[in-house]
Structure formats: C-alpha cells, structure tokens
Amino acid sequence: MKLLLTSGGITNESIRSALVDLLGKPIAESRALFIPTAQWGHPMCSPESVWKGIAGRWEGESALTTLGWRSVGVLELTALPSIRAERWVPWVRDADVLLVDGGEAVYLSHWMRESGLADELAAMPDLVWVGVSAGSMVMTPRIGAQFVDWRPDGGDETLGVVDFSIFPHLDYPGWDENTTAAARRWATTMPGPAYAIDDQTAITVVDGTVEVVSEGHWEHFDAPR
8 A cells, every 4th residue: 555644634735745646646536435443442532523533524633534535435444344345345446545534543453454454455555545643553563552542451563564653743732641752752662663743744655665744843763772
C-alpha cells in the first residue's frame, strides 16, 4: 500500500497535495471507504464521536469524509467476520483509498487481523491508506504502553507494516501527556526509530521510502542504543 500517516488528518495544503500525489488522480475522481473501528476501543470515544467521524462533523479538525470524494462508504471491521469475504473484499478492491479514523491502535490491529483485512491489503499495492492518530499508529510495530487503553495489561504491539513508531498530537494544546518532553521520554522506550508529529504533519511511505510532509512541528528519534 501507499501510506499517508497523519496525526490530525488532511489539515493543510501540503498534506492534501501529498494525498493527491499518492492517489495519482484528483480527489473528486477517487472512491473512499471510511473505517471508524478504532474508536470503539478507546474510552474517550462514543457512538456520538463515531457519527461525527463518519459525517465529517469534528469541530476544529480535518474531516476525512468531506474532502470532495467521488464516493464515500463506511467499512466497519467488527462486522466483516459475519460477512462472506466474497462480498466485502470487492468493496475494498474497488476503493482508491481507505480513510482510517483514530481511537485505539491495538484494538484496531486486532480487528484488522480478525476481519481478514490485514491479509487482503498485501495484495493491493495501489491502494492508499490515510490514517489519523491510531489509524496511523496501527501500521507501526509498537505504540508504547501509555497509548494502550483497550487492554491496559496487554501488549502494545501493532501490525509492523513500517519499521518506525509514531507519537501523535505533539504539543496539542491542553494535553500535558503529549508534550515534546513526553515524546522524548516515550522514544527511549521504543525498540526502533520513531517520529513525534503534530496535527500539521504527516509521513508518507511508498515502496519503503519515508518522507515527512509538514507545516508544523515534528521530531525524529533514532533507535535507542
């Protein structure tokens, strides 16, 4: 897949341009599927927040579903095990982009595997994955214990599609746990390289090449020695 890993979504023109480059065509000609699943695993999320994500009603944040897509559908991963793959796999194959909302990354990782989506994605090299927060973190090997809310006594392992970890919402106003100092402490607990990114920053990954797209603030951390 082609990855656009964001903290806050499509929040500025640089990130939007990166999205169009990955799609290889205008947003208005692209079919999107929105995945809200990660929200169900996070204690701060609710049926109302899931609706806001689907309807594009997040105040002060980028709304993934209202960018002007040719079409937008909802793909709920917890439902897929009850549906034959012959039905839902074509939905994914017909999409140009998956819009993956934030929430709890370990929960999302579980349902990507349980649903079979993680296996299917390996055969879709032209599909674009746009992650927000946990929707980006799920592609990393580890997220750090402080980001685990679904099963606090469990592990923090995620899919490991990329070899680096992500600390999202860097220096977000009013979030003391997301300061630069907190990110630097977090990085020392990660086994490999890591990035801390604010909501004006994204990371693209195409054929193993990693690039940072930013109109904000970010930091890169080498693997601890």
